[in-house]
Amino acid sequence: MAEKDWDKRTRAVHGGVRRSQYGEVSEALFLTQGFVYDSAEQAEGRFRSLGEDEFIYARYGNPTVRMFEERIAALEGAEDGFATASGMAAVNGALSSMLRAGDHVVSSRALFGSCLYILEEVLTRYGVEVTFVDGADLAQWEAAIRPETKAVFFESVSNPALEIVDIAAVSRLAHAAGATVIVDNVFATPVYSRAIEHGADVVVYSATKHIDGQGRVLGGVILGTREFIRGTVEPYLKHTGGALSPFSAWLLLKGLETMDLRVRAQTASAGQIAATLSGHPRLSRVIYPGLASHPQHELMRAQTGQGGTVLAIDAGSKEAAFALLNALEIWTISNNLGDAKSIATHPATTTHQRLPEDQKAHLGITPGLIRLSVGLEAAEDLIADLAAALDAL
Numbered sequence: 208m209a210e211k212d213w214d215k216r217t218r219a220v221h222g223g224v225r226r227s228q229y230g231e232v233s234e235a236l237f238l239t240q241g242f243v244y245d246s247a248e249q250a251e252g253r254f255r256s257l258g259e260d261e262f263i264y265a266r267y268g269n270p271t272v273r274m275f276e277e278r279i280a281a282l283e284g285a286e287d288g289f290a291t292a293s294g295m296a297a298v299n300g301a302l303s304s305m306l307r308a309g310d311h312v313v314s315s316r317a318l319f320g321s322c323l324y325i326l327e328e329v330l331t332r333y334g335v336e337v338t339f340v341d342g343a344d345l346a347q348w349e350a351a352i353r354p355e356t357k358a359v360f361f362e363s364v365s366n367p368a369l370e371i372v373d374i375a376a377v378s379r380l381a382h383a384a385g386a387t388v389i390v391d392n393v394f395a396t397p398v399y400s401r402a403i404e405h406g407a408d409v410v411v412y413s414a415t416k417h418i419d420g421q422g423r424v425l426g427g428v429i430l431g432t433r434e435f436i437r438g439t440v441e442p443y444l445k446h447t448g449g450a451l452s453p454f455s456a457w458l459l460l461k462g463l464e465t466m467d468l469r470v471r472a473q474t475a476s477a478g479q480i481a482a483t484l485s486g487h488p489r490l491s492r493v494i495y496p497g498l499a500s501h502p503q504h505e506l507m508r509a510q511t512g513q514g515g516t517v518l519a520i521d522a523g524s525k526e527a528a529f530a531l532l533n534a535l536e537i538w539t540i541s542n543n544l545g546d547a548k549s550i551a552t553h554p555a556t557t558t559h560q561r562l563p564e565d566q567k568a569h570l571g572i573t574p575g576l577i578r579l580s581v582g583l584e585a586a587e588d589l590i591a592d593l594a595a596a597l598d599a600l
C-alpha cells in the first residue's frame with residue numbers, strides 16, 4: 208500500500224519518519240544548529256546543492272524539523288511544507304515571499320489581529336495594495352479580484368465570530384484571475400481540512416494551536432506545491448530567519464500523533480456544550496458551525512463536515528461577560544485555543560482590543576462575546592461549570 212493511500216490517522220503517526228543508524232522508535236531530536244562535513248570539497252558541494260538527507264545549518268533545515276514538515280504535508284495532502292517559528296511567521300512568510308510592490312491582494316476582513324496587522328500595516332508599507340471584503344459575501348470577492356490580484360487571503364473559519372469562507376467558490380474566482388489562494392486554516396484543523404481538494408494553493412497553520420494542543424510551544428507551517436515551498440518560501444525564510452526550533456518540531460511531531468484523537472474528542476464536547484447552551488435565557492447568541500442555527504451550517508458540512516473545537520457565546524454586555532469569566536472554575540481565562548485545557552477568552556478586550564469600535568461591531572465582536580475553546584476535560588464538568596457561572600449572573 209503506497210504511503211499516499213494511507214488514511215490521515217496513519218500518516219499522522221508514520222508520515223515523514225527518518226530513522227538514524229540506531230533505529231530509534233520515537234523520532235530523534237537533532238538539537239543542533241549545524242552539521243559537519245567530511246572534507247572542504249563536501250562543504251563546497253552542499254552549499255552548491257543539497258541532497259535528500261543533507262543539511263548545512265538549522266536556519267535552512269534540520270532532520271527533526273524536516274520530519275515535522277513531511278508529516279504535516281502528508282497529512283494535508285500537500286507536496287511539501289516549510290516549518291516556522293510561529294503561526295505568524297508562517298502567515299508573513301507565505302505572503303511576503305511571493306509579493307512585491309505593485310501587487311494587489313484581496314483579503315477577508317474577519318482576521319486574527321496579527322494577520323490583519325501584516326495585511327494592513329506591513330504589506331502596504333512595501334507598496335502592496337490590499338482590498339478587504341466580507342469573507343462570506345461572494346459578490347464582494349468577485350468585485351474585488353482583478354487582473355493584478357496576485358493573492359487572496361482568508362481564515363477559512365474566522366476568529367472569533369466563526370464565519371466560514373467558501374474555499375471552493377473563492378478559489379474559482381481567484382484562479383480565473385491567476386491569483387494564488389492562501390488559507391489560514393487554524394480553526395478547521397488539519398484533522399478536518401480538505402482545503403487543497405477544495406482549491407486552496409497554500410495552507411497555513413499555527414501549530415501552536417491543535418497540532419501541539421498542549422500549550423507547550425509556538426510553531427507554524429506553510430504547505431503547498433514543491434515549487435512554491437522550495438522555490439518561493441524557502442529562499443525567503445532561510446535568509447530572514449523564521450526557522451522552527453528542532454525541540455519545538457519534536458514536540459509538534461509527537462503532537463501530530465495524538466491530534467486526531469484530541470480534536471475529535473474536543474469537537475464532540477464542543478457540540479454538546481453548544482447544544483446545551485443554545486437558547487439559554489442569559490445568552491443572546493450561541494455561535495457554533497455545528498448548530499443548524501449557524502448561518503453557514505450547510506457550507507460547514509460540505510467543507511469540513513465538523514463544527515470544530517471552538518464556539519462563541521454572547522452574555523449581552525461586557526459586565527456580564529466579565530462576571531461569567533470570573534465565576535468559572537474549570538475553564539481558564541487565557542487566549543490560546545485548540546488546547547487540552549478549556550480556555551475562555553474575551554476578544555473585545557484582549558485579542559481584538561486594538562480594533563476600532565465600528566470594526567468590532569462589523570465583525571460581530573460585541574462587548575458580551577466570549578470565545579470558548581473546548582479542551583479534553585469531561586464535557587459534563589465543563590457544562591456544569593458554565594451553568595453555575597450563568598446562574599450566578
Ligand SMILES: *Cc1c(COP(=O)(O)O)cnc(C)c1O
Nearest residue numbers: 293294295319366393413415426
Ligand atoms: C493563533 C493564530 C495565528 C498565529 O499563530 P501563532 O502561533 O500564535 O503565531 C494565526 N492565525 C490564526 C487564525 C490563529 O488562531
